Amino acid sequence: MNITWSKYVQGTKTLYYTRKLRFDDIFSDQYKKLFELNENKPLKILEIGCGPGALAGALHRWYPNAEITGIDRDSEFIRFAKEHEPGITFTEGDATSLPFDNNTFDVTISNTVAEHIEPSKFYSEQLRVLKPAGICLVLSSRRGININPSCITFNEFEQQFWNKAAQHDDSTDRFSVCKYPMSESEMPVSMAKHGFSNISTGFATIDLTPDNPKYPTSLALDMINANRYTALDGIESVLCTMPEHFTTQEVEEMSRLTNIKYDTRIEQRKSGEKQWDTNVSIIMVLRGIK
Numbered sequence: 001m002n003i004t005w006s007k008y009v010q011g012t013k014t015l016y017y018t019r020k021l022r023f024d025d026i027f028s029d030q031y032k033k034l035f036e037l038n039e040n041k042p043l044k045i046l047e048i049g050c051g052p053g054a055l056a057g058a059l060h061r062w063y064p065n066a067e068i069t070g071i072d073r074d075s076e077f078i079r080f081a082k083e084h085e086p087g088i089t090f091t092e093g094d095a096t097s098l099p100f101d102n103n104t105f106d107v108t109i110s111n112t113v114a115e116h117i118e119p120s121k122f123y124s125e126q127l128r129v130l131k132p133a134g135i136c137l138v139l140s141s142r143r144g145i146n147i148n149p150s151c152i153t154f155n156e157f158e159q160q161f162w163n164k165a166a167q168h169d170d171s172t173d174r175f176s177v178c179k180y181p182m183s184e185s186e187m188p189v190s191m192a193k194h195g196f197s198n199i200s201t202g203f204a205t206i207d208l209t210p211d212n213p214k215y216p217t218s219l220a221l222d223m224i225n226a227n228r229y230t231a232l233d234g235i236e237s238v239l240c241t242m243p244e245h246f247t248t249q250e251v252e253e254m255s256r257l258t259n260i261k262y263d264t265r266i267e268q269r270k271s272g273e274k275q276w277d278t279n280v281s282i283i284m285v286l287r288g289i290k
């Protein structure tokens with residue numbers, strides 16, 4: 001049982017609900033254009049480091065003829081994915097030693113995983129399990145725009161809480177998070193160096209602006225609540241990562257204040273009181289052929 005990532009690095013709800021938005025069907029045309037997969041073929045697709053399963057779920061909707069498998073080494077993510085994303089095979093396992101035969105898959109895909117795994121191991125295993133001429137897709141989140149609504153502003157107690165967390169948090173080093181970061185130009189070079197050819201890059205723009213009238217209310221509320229879950233997961237995680245520096249009472253008070261703010265934001269959205277807070281991410285899609 002390995003729950004290191006879900007317990008210490010990113011909570012299940014944070015990953016699932018932010019990725020449900022990132023891979024919402026309203027963005028499917030952008031991704032499908034960049035993936036260039038043959039929708040009519042019964043493709044076998046493997047998602048590496050699938051987390052709680054939101055991208056695998058999107059692939060299942062976008063490519064109904066495909067057979068999707070997701071693998072992650074975090075047991076809690078795999079348990080959650082099995083419960084929430086039916087029709088997909090989810091397996092616990094390590095990306096550096098995939099439990100699949102050579103030449104098994106038509107496509108391998110990952111989202112925000114490459115930066116956490118040593119590149120020669122990350123790519124060599126995908127090269128091995130891909131069929132000849134198989135497609136490797138590597139998605140990574142690049143820079144974006146993040147503007148909070150004014151009702152989310154921290155009071156002094158909250159600011160002190162986060163200052164203390166920043167002072168003591170060593171979880172990124174402790175769990176080798178983002179140990180292998182690469183720029184937009186280094187990523188294709190690394191993919192080529194590790195055996196892939198015909199490499200291309202493209203970028204999807206994921207605009208999450210709750211007040212944008214093109215988004216229905218339900219999706220706008222999902223955007224606000226995804227931010228709420230991320231905030232609450234972050235607050236609760238301090239008890240796991242820095243237990244000696246925080247008390248349960250502090251965490252409960254932070255969670256209470258946070259819920260009030262997000263409830264306020266929800267009411268504003270429902271009553272049409274515009275805030276124009278926004279979260280725009282640029283998702284790089286790197287594509288290579290075995």
Ligand SMILES: C[S@@+](CC[C@H](N)C(=O)[O-])C[C@H]1O[C@@H](n2cnc3c(N)ncnc32)[C@H](O)[C@@H]1O
Nearest residue numbers: 005015019049050051072073074094095111112
């Ligand atoms: C930033 S999260 C992204 C999760 C998912 N792709 C998503 O976008 O929601 C990185 C994921 O990679 C997984 N991971 C990291 N190293 C791994 C490895 N060697 N084998 C399998 N999974 C790994 C973590 O457990 C985590 O779920």
